[in-house]
Structure formats: C-alpha cells, structure tokens
Amino acid sequence: MERRLAAVLAADVAGYSLLMGRNEEGTVSQLKAFRKTLVDPTIAAYRGRIVKTTGDGMLVEFASAVDAARCAVEVQRAVARENVALPPQTRIEFRIGIHVGDIIFDDADIFGDGVNIAARLEGLSQPGGICISDDAQRQIRGKLDTPFEDMGLQNLKNIAEPMRAWRLSDAKSPALLSPDRSVETTQPLALPDKPSIAVLPFQNMSSDPEQDYFADGMVEDIITALSHYHALFVIARNSSFTYKGHAVDVKQVGRELGVRYVLEGSVRRVLDRVRVTGQLIDASTGAHLWADRFDGALKDIFDLQDDITLRVVGAIAPKLEQAEIVRAMRKPTESLDGYDYYLRAMSNFHKGGRKDISEALRLFYKAIELDDKFSSAYGMASWSYARRKLNGWADEGSSEASEAERIADRAVECGGDNAVALASSGIAIGYMFADFERAASLMDRAQALNPNLAMAWHLSGWIRCLIGRQDLAIEHLERVVRLSPVDPQRPGMLAAIATAHFAAGRFDTASSLATAAMLEQSSNFIAALVAAGANAMAGNLDIASSAMERVRALDPNFRLHKVKDRLPHRQPEVLAQWEDALRRAGLPE
Known part of the structure; x- marks a missing residue:
C-alpha cells in the first residue's frame, strides 16, 4: 500500500438505465464499440491507466492533470462526432469528472478522497460534458484551448467541505455539443421570482405496462402536492408529460419550461415488489441535489403510491429551500431583493443561535421593507420572536411582545392562503399570547392548504401539547419527522x-x-x-x-x-x- 499524487478521471454513461431498458443488446454493442475505437485508445495515448470498469463507467488514473483533461476533451469530441450518424434514441453520451489529489494505491486499485471527489464531480457533469475540481483547474490553467467556467462552491455527497468546481463551457465549445443541443436556437423562458420545478414522467423500467399507470399517477400526485406550496412555481402536468417517452437533457428542460429544478425518476417491478427511484436536479448546472429509492409490495400498489408521494415531497421540499438559500448566499448584497433577504433570513433561522435569530429578524424586516405584503416574512418574523421568548433572549420590559403581535396579525391578514404564514404566525399567537383556540384554527387552515408542509404539523404539535392534547401532539409531530426526516x-x-x-x-x-x-x-x-x-x-x-x-x-x-x-x-x-x-x-x- 502506498500514497501518491495523481489525476483521477471518473466517467459513466448518462441515462444508461434508460438506454438499457429500451435496447439492451444495442446499448452494450454501441458502448463496446466506443470503448474499443475511441475511449481506450485515447486513454492510452495520454498515458492513462484504466483502474477498473463498472459496466457503464470507468475509473482512470493519470500522472498529469493536463493529460487527464486533454484526454477527456478528445473523448467527448470524438463521441459527439460519432453520435451524428446514430438515431437520437441510441446515442451514448459520457459524463466525466476529474480531480487531482492524494490517493492510496493498493493491489492495482486506488482509494481515498481523491477518487471519491472525482466520482462526485462526474455526477455534476452534464451528458457530453466535463466537470473538474478547483485543484485540477489550477493545474491545467493556460494549458488547454478549451474554456472552463466557474460553478462556484458545490456540496458533494459524503465530502465534508463544499468544493469549488468548474465545467466545460458549452457556449464556447460547440464542438462538444451533441447534434440535438448544438442547434438549439429557442430563447430560454425567464425564471419565475420564486423556486420553480418541473416533475417529469417517471420511466417504467419493467416489462409490466401496468406500471405505466402507477408511475403516471404518482407523478401527478407529486405535482399536486408540490402545488400546495405557496412559495413554489410548479409546472402543470400537461406540460411535464410532453417529455414522456423521450430521453431528455434536464438543462434543456429547464430552458424550455423556464424552471430551475427538475425531478425525474423511474419505476421497476422486482418480483412482487415495486422499486421507485427519484432524483432532484438543478437544471442550470445539472448538479444532483437529492436522490433516493423507495420499495413496497405490489399488492398494496395504491397505498404505496400515496406513501412514496408523501416521502418524495417531504424530502425535496427542504432540499429546494436549502438550494435556494445557497443560491441567494452567492449573490452580492447590492443585488438582493425581498425574496433573497427572506432566504438569507431562513438560513440564520435554521441555525437557531441567539445571534442567528437576531440576524434572521433583521433580514425578515428587510424583506418586508421591499414587499409590505410578504406574508411568509411576517409570519417567520413572529415565530422568531416566539423563539426568543422560549430561549429567554427577549429583553424584559421591551416592546417585543406588542411588535410580535402586530406582525403576526399582519401575516394572517396578508397570507390567508399561505400555509407558511398561517402556521408561523399561529405559534406566536398561541405561545406568546395564550390564544390557543385561534392558534389551533390557524394550524388547521395551514394543514388544509398544504397537507405536506412539515412546519404546519411541527407547530401544530406544540400548540396541541400546550393545551393538553398530548397524544394528538405526538401524532402530529411524528408525522413531521416522517414528512421531513432531514429537515433543519x-x-x-x-x-x-x-x-x-x-x-x-x-x-x-x-x-x-x-x-x-x-x-x-x-x-x-x-x-x-x-x-x-x-x-x-x-x-x-x-x-x-x-x-x-x-x-x-x-x-x-x-x-x-x-x-x-x-x-x-x-x-x-x-x-x-x-x-x-x-x-x-x-x-x-
């Protein structure tokens, strides 16, 4: 066993499961042909060593970051050229990630964070693209005629600290684009002023046509559930389903539908069980924000559909908020609008310390200054005052209580159809002013407006606890943990x-x-x-x-x-x- 510095290249085939589901033999044959005539010879030409292959992917070690990057660019260009002669549904596209770092070499295999980071960067890459770490970019800077653009800090799964990443610039490198993407001329739709998402039809990966109905029904339920979130812009079912049966590039979907996020997934029958996978993607970068799989018995298919809908929505709602917070944090303060102030306030609110809550209050008020009908900001500010009282941070003799009552009332006035505003103001009205009946009524309205809003069940649980309905409180609170298991x-x-x-x-x-x-x-x-x-x-x-x-x-x-x-x-x-x-x-x- 030894340690050494190396450039690690990780690659896989984009949409491999979908390609295999359509044509197993044709996909395997085409992949072998690409490997034999394009990929393996190019790796050898740039002095790379194929460490291992994994069906649709491979791990390659280079002594030089420049060699690794040049190899990647040449492979992607060659594959794009070959794809011109192929039908669109049979084209194979690779995603490639490159990192330079310390690795462990043992028995011809390589291990360590250097390998893991390359694999995570490959997951950030778009089909036909290349994503590299900041360390790799420093090594190749000025040595390639291929431009890379800054993706900013990225949170990579199982990597402790956010890492800066770079991607191959499509706009400046048309030779790398597939034939379909290179001829795009339509003007992208403007993004809405709040988080926007399209839920694409889930792919039926089994031979059972009944699973089509199950998959379509579940996607429709997810779209309906997400539509209850007042803070989300959700593309309607009819628009999302125009992509049914087609291999899609999520970045293109984002441009065509005018959304920042895309949820896609698949359904596969395994004996008497059904497996559903889902992944949430940032359409602007292709970065994967969340992925999971869900299993259930086929005999309970409709209960399973409801359960998976609940779990998917509960998982992605906080992920969307976290992604929006990260996006807002990257913007310069001089370009902030009311919603960005609100997101920054939420980031501090989730941290929960005394200074954090004070800063959250300041930012919620900034948001209100720019939009005097911003009901969610009013509600969250009133909840912030309630947390200050709960933790003993409110100054005795101050006017906080009267101000909290004012803005809680304003949240209800402006947000009669906003579950976030009703629930967050309700906790202040109940906890700070002991108006439990009104608070419970606000919670009930919030839950009716959005049955999937974890906050509404969380705060409702507190109110039921304080009025003596302990078992109902526990029922509501346990539902929260089920709805949003990774909630801040x-x-x-x-x-x-x-x-x-x-x-x-x-x-x-x-x-x-x-x-x-x-x-x-x-x-x-x-x-x-x-x-x-x-x-x-x-x-x-x-x-x-x-x-x-x-x-x-x-x-x-x-x-x-x-x-x-x-x-x-x-x-x-x-x-x-x-x-x-x-x-x-x-x-x-």
Missing part, C-alpha cells in the same frame, strides 16, 4: 415530542428523545430542559444535574418562577409537574 428543524421536532411525552408522564421516552435532540443541536434549550426534568422524575439525578448545567449555561437567568412563562401549559397539573421536576434537578427558585 428536526432537533426542535424531537424536543417537542419529548415535551409532550414529559407532560404525559412518560419520562424515559422523554429523556431519550431529549438526549437525541441535544446531540443534534447542543444549543436547544427545551431539549436540555426536558432532559433535566425527565431524568429527575425517573430518579436519574446525576444525569438530571448534568442536563441542568446545560440549561443554566444556555440561560443563566432562568428560574423556577419563569417556567410558566416559557412553557405556558394550560393544565395546572402539568406546570406543577414541571416545577417539581426542575426543582429536583437543581433549578433555583
């Missing part, structure tokens, strides 16, 4: 479930959930409070004392007489239980 607000969800279990007297469960929330977000005040109280009631006084130290560190001024302000349960016996538990854990009077 997950620690708050777990802390809320823990609070409901504590109120119901299930102290061991409450302690376990509170500990999990603290591990995910050490600054979560409620999680620390539940851990202290639940362990005290369970007789685990050492653990309770340790958790109480965390509570005191997060809020040195917290005392027993403030419990009813922080946790305004409507049931006196629950408040008495909290005070007894926290007294045992060591909280001063």
